[in-house]
Amino acid sequence: MKLVVAVVHNEDAKALIDALLKSEYRATWLHSSGGFLKQANATVLVGAEEAQVEEILGIVRANCHSRTQTMSPIPPIMEPGEFFLPYPIEVEVGGAVVFVLPVDRFERI
Secondary structure: OEEEEEEEEHHHHHHHHHHHHHOOOOOEEEEEEEOOOOEEEEEEEEEEOHHHHHHHHHHHHHHOOEEEEEEOOOOOOOOOOOOOOOOOEEEEEEOEEEEEEEOOOOOOO
16 A cells, blocks of 8 residues: 655645546545745645556646746845845746655555
8 A cells, every 4th residue: 555645736636636536536635835935735645556656646747737926025134224125036836746655554444
C-alpha cells in the first residue's frame, strides 16, 4: 500500500477530487495553507495499491496546473520621510507537490 499526498492549489482541488472519484479512488480533502504567498491550498490524501500510483499521478497532472498571478510585494520597513512603492510582480502559483509514502498498515473501519 501507498499513501499519495498531493498539495494542490485551492482552485484545482474540486476538479481533482471529482476526477479521482470518477476513477473510483477514495480521497480525503484537507484544507491547508502555506507556501511563499501563504495562500489557502488543499491537501488530498489517497490510499492505493502500488500498481495504482502512476494512474493517480496522471490524474493529478491532468487536473492541477500552474498559473501566474500578479501580486504587490510587501515594502521593506522604511525610515521616516522615505517613500517607496514596489512594482507588482508576477509569481507562479498552483500545480501540485506530491509525496508517495509507504503504508505499513491499512484498515477501513
